[in-house]
Amino acid sequence: MTDVVIVGAGQAGFQLAASLRDKGHAGRVVLVGDEPGVPYQRPPLSKAYLSGSLPGERLALRPQAFYDKHGIELVSGRVVAIDRDRHRVALADERELEYGHLVLATGTRNRELPVPGSKLDGVLGLRTRADADALRERLDRARNVVVIGGGFIGLEFAASTAKLGLSVTVLEAADRLMRRAVSPAVSRHYRDLHERQGTRVLLDGSVVGLHGDHEVRGVELADGTVLPADLVVVGIGVVPNTELAADAGLAVDDGIVVDEHMSTSAPDISAVGDCVVYPSKHFGGPLRLESVQNAVDHARCLAARLTGVAEPYASVPWFWSNQFDARLQIAGLATGHDEAVVHGDPGKGSFSVFCFRAGQLVCVESVNRTADHMAARKLLAAGRTLDRAELVPDFDFRQHVAAIA
């Protein structure tokens, strides 16, 4: 059996290792990560772990014993080069690992804020457990928190922080929150939600600089306003980690390019998770996504191929975000939708937005409406659509989908 070396021990790398063993892969499985400890879950970092309700030992995806039991070798180190001719990867400390099949699960890194002062103390991002630990420590003495970027991470952090009773301001450069991910109705609902909890939300707010000598003291906006700040959290998107792939001559285009089987342009190298651009059946073109679902399903698809059952990747994308008591669940992709129909009552905090593109249902965004979310996943996975005329006030989506299944 082939020895598989996986570069990157995030959700995708972990899932691939676990799924390979689950499907009976008998060769070596080596999982290389550049963070301390066993692979862990990232979603709680901005929520339950940050607030302290999830203890550190619960963050691990699996305890060390799992890796021992299944013969998954955890290697701590940073891969710096791929030698395709010799089938080896080189680590920063000059160790080498030989592979039969190589998998890149290198993920993404946070986009840096391109303004003066972005390196001041007290300006932090949120990606790793170490980041969350640094934030927790800062939160203990922070008075004025400014979040730059009104996307999922920024808003989840803002919600966790507001619950601690701190003054929080969210700055978003676009004209609405989570613009890249959700429809305007959902953006509006979340703006209201955060404002009701005492958070200040500034839209069209572009940052020109951060003030302070050593420690950050303020955030300057384009109109000259300076917001006092002793903690600034930057969540303005990510950059895929593609350098290893590009240096090795693999095709890269805002992500490591893979086919519907997760294979890169080299047959003995595959890639999965946030770092890849793949041909999406649901999007109808090349797509790069940042989500747990994407990481897990890519990994499962690849594990099946490497153990002899190749099926093209076809999973429906889905996402979730918990902020205050609102559970946002998204099935499908709202990108390019031309009609959005709100069903339910946003005023009561429970509704779904059905997004159509050229008359086809492409996405359902649900707030505290899990039944709609699950129905949408089933409908979209079956390649079916919904007649817009069905969306009368007492329409029951769950029953509708159960009846046509």
Add this chain to the structure above:
Amino acid sequence: MPKITYVQQDGSAESFDVPAGMSVMEAAIEVGVSGIVAECGGNLICATCHVYVDPNQVEKLPLPQADEDVMLDSTACPREENSRLSCQIEVTEELDSLTVTVPEEQ
């Protein structure tokens, strides 16, 4: 400490002492019970910690909340009357000797 027993499809069973307050899913992950996947980490969004509760013990559990009920419609193995998501079963002293069976797939 309450004892929880996990039974696999081949009939093999493992029992563990689980501190009250943990979920049946968390305990399974901690000790490495096969077949409990828990992709979403207990957020009630993936339905991959499905278990069948011993039919004689189902009544000891509180009824599923609405979201769990919905998610149980989407399990990989068929939903039965004794189907539950193990992330939603909080271990208490009253649940001592609870037995759950892990389905064929998640």
